[in-house]
Amino acid sequence: MRPTSRPDSVCRDRRRVLTGLAAASAAASLPGTSWAQAPAATPHRIDVHHHISPPRYLSSIIDKKAGEKPTLDWTIEKSLDDMDKGGVATSVTSITYPGIWFGDAAQARDLARHCNDYAAKLRSDYPGRFGIFASLPLPDVDGSLKEIEYALDTLKADGIGVMTSFGDKYLGHPSFEPVWAELNRRKAVVYTHPTLANCCVNVQPDVPFSVIEFAVDTTRCIADLVFSGTASKYPDVKFIFSHAGGTMPFIEERFTRMPLLRRDVLAKLPHGVEYELKKFHYDVAQASHPMALAALTRLVATSQILFGTDFPYRTSADHARLLKEFGFNAADLQAIERDNALKLLPTLKA
Numbered sequence: 001m002r003p004t005s006r007p008d009s010v011c012r013d014r015r016r017v018l019t020g021l022a023a024a025s026a027a028a029s030l031p032g033t034s035w036a037q038a039p040a041a042t043p044h045r046i047d048v049h050h051h052i053s054p055p056r057y058l059s060s061i062i063d064k065k066a067g068e069k070p071t072l073d074w075t076i077e078k079s080l081d082d083m084d085k086g087g088v089a090t091s092v093t094s095i096t097y098p099g100i101w102f103g104d105a106a107q108a109r110d111l112a113r114h115c116n117d118y119a120a121k122l123r124s125d126y127p128g129r130f131g132i133f134a135s136l137p138l139p140d141v142d143g144s145l146k147e148i149e150y151a152l153d154t155l156k157a158d159g160i161g162v163m164t165s166f167g168d169k170y171l172g173h174p175s176f177e178p179v180w181a182e183l184n185r186r187k188a189v190v191y192t193h194p195t196l197a198n199c200c201v202n203v204q205p206d207v208p209f210s211v212i213e214f215a216v217d218t219t220r221c222i223a224d225l226v227f228s229g230t231a232s233k234y235p236d237v238k239f240i241f242s243h244a245g246g247t248m249p250f251i252e253e254r255f256t257r258m259p260l261l262r263r264d265v266l267a268k269l270p271h272g273v274e275y276e277l278k279k280f281h282y283d284v285a286q287a288s289h290p291m292a293l294a295a296l297t298r299l300v301a302t303s304q305i306l307f308g309t310d311f312p313y314r315t316s317a318d319h320a321r322l323l324k325e326f327g328f329n330a331a332d333l334q335a336i337e338r339d340n341a342l343k344l345l346p347t348l349k350a
Contacts, residue, residue, distance in 0.1 A: 043089040046341035046348065047316060048133075048191065049242055049285035049308025050079065050091035054118035057095060057111055066098040068210075070312040076122065078312060083129065086309070086316025089338075090348055092131035093119050094161040097195050097210070100135055101166055108137035112147050120155045131348050133161030133191040136179070139169055144179050152186060158345045159189030159240075164221035165197045171221055172228030184234035189344055191240045194218045218246030222280070227258065229268030231276045238344060239280045240306065244287035249295035252277065281344060283308030284336070288322040302332045306340055 053067075053074040061067035083091055100111040112135045119132040134151030136144040151157040160183060162171065169175070171192070183190060194214035204212070218241055225231045225239070241248075248255065256273045259265045269276065278300050284293070285308035296305065307323070309316045323333060342348055 043084070043087045045086065045088045045307050045316065045320065045337045046345075047083070047088050047091040047309050047311070048240060048306045048341055048345075049193075049283045050093055050311045051096040051313075052076075052079065052093045052119065052122065054095075054115045056114045057100065060100070060102065060107070060111060061098060064098070064102060068097070071096055074312050076126075080126070080129070082309075082311050082316055086318075086320050088309075088316045090129060090131055091309075091311070092133055092158055092191070092341075092345065092348075093122065094133040094191060094193060095135050096193060097163075097214075099163040099166075099193075099195055100137065101139065101163070105137065105140040105143055108140055109143040109147070111135070112137045112143070113150070116147070116151050116155055116157065120157075131345065132157040133159050133189075135161055138162055138179070139166045139173075139175065141175060141178055145182055148179070148182055148186075148188075152188065156347065158347045159191055159238075161191045161193065163195040164192050164217045165195055168197070168199070170224035172224035172226075172230040174228075177230075180230055180234045180237060184236045187236040187238070189238045189240065191242075192218070192221060193242050194221075194246065215243055215246035218242060219248045219251070222246070222248050222277070223255065226255070226273060226276045227262075227265050227268070231280075232269055232271060235279075240344075241280055241282050242308065242310075243283070243285055244292045244296045245280070245282045245299075248277070249292075249299045252295075252299055278304070280304065281306055281340075284319060284323065285310035286314055288319045288326070290326060293323075293326050302328075302335050303340055303343075305336045306344070307337045 051071065051074070053071050058067070058072065061071065079091065095115055100115065101108050116132065116134045119130070119134070123130045123132060132155065134147065134155065134157040136147050138144050148160065151160065164171065194217040196209050196213055197217055197220070200209070200213050222241060222245060231239070255277065259269065259273065281304050282296060282300065283306045287293070287296070307319065309319050320337070323336065328336065
């Protein structure tokens with residue numbers, strides 16, 4: 001749905017109310033204060049974009065000098081505190097940039113297993129608070145197939161988490177076909193997170209790569225999955241793209257017109273480009289502002305939009321506030337913040 005405009009005075013009043021709610025939430029989280037005695041709101045949101053830093057993963061990125069401060073400083077206490085303040089009932093955890101692939105298949109397999117076991121222990125230690133998007137050691141295909149079996153059958157992970165690219169290979173690369181065939185057979189949910197591709201290291205030294213390249217790498221990944229025919233060939237894989245699909249919604253017309261330039265692509269897209277784009281799911285992590293939401297909500301139905309925060313880079317309370325201010329009606333807001341995730345990830349109901 002398209003939001004309706006509101007007078008500035010109404011927006012200011014709403015902000016004052018939300019500020020009061022945030023203050024009440026902060027007070028409830030202070031030592032000696034019972035959350036049950038003074039809740040800001042009943043926790044109900046499901047965050048599908050919430051990062052953790054398992055110990056061996058943390059050691060690896062420190063060794064590679066690849067981690068950013070929020071990832072390096074993460075603790076489980078910080079996650080729970082942010083969730084409580086933002087009314088998040090459950091967060092589905094995943095690994096963020098730079099992922100677990102550093103060019104060594106054995107190391108990647110070890111890190112994937114460590115990260116997934118760690119996420120499973122969090123879920124066990126804090127019942128109902130955490131879900132799992134299990135890491136895969138891509139581009140190691142054999143290792144990934146083994147980890148899919150372990151993660152989904154043994155750990156009962158809610159889905160699989162992968163980076164948008166691996167060096168110069170995007171997710172539609174032919175070598176990854178056995179992975180998509182298996183995930184399609186299982187009708188799995190696949191969450192994607194952007195990374196830095198080989199093409200675009202230090203392009204603008206004064207601009208941190210996450211400012212531009214993360215959104216663009218998500219766009220390239222979507223293009224690769226669609227135009228390679230991977231998305232249509234494996235229709236039962238349920239993709240989630242971070243950050244409202246990157247820059248794709250803004251340049252959607254270029255996507256839909258692309259087959260006019262490349263007729264050979266048409267054979268790979270029996271239902272057309274727009275069909276594939278509209279069936280994907282998109283989270284609103286770092287994209288809950290009016291500019292991104294205006295484009296995304298014109299492209300896809302509310303049913304395809306999921307609540308996400310990118311914690312520890314941003315807060316859940318910030319995203320909840322911005323979504324409400326955008327002007328979604330109560331039913332759409334409930335769908336985005338919770339119901340859509342439960343339909344996509346029914347394992348969370350347990």
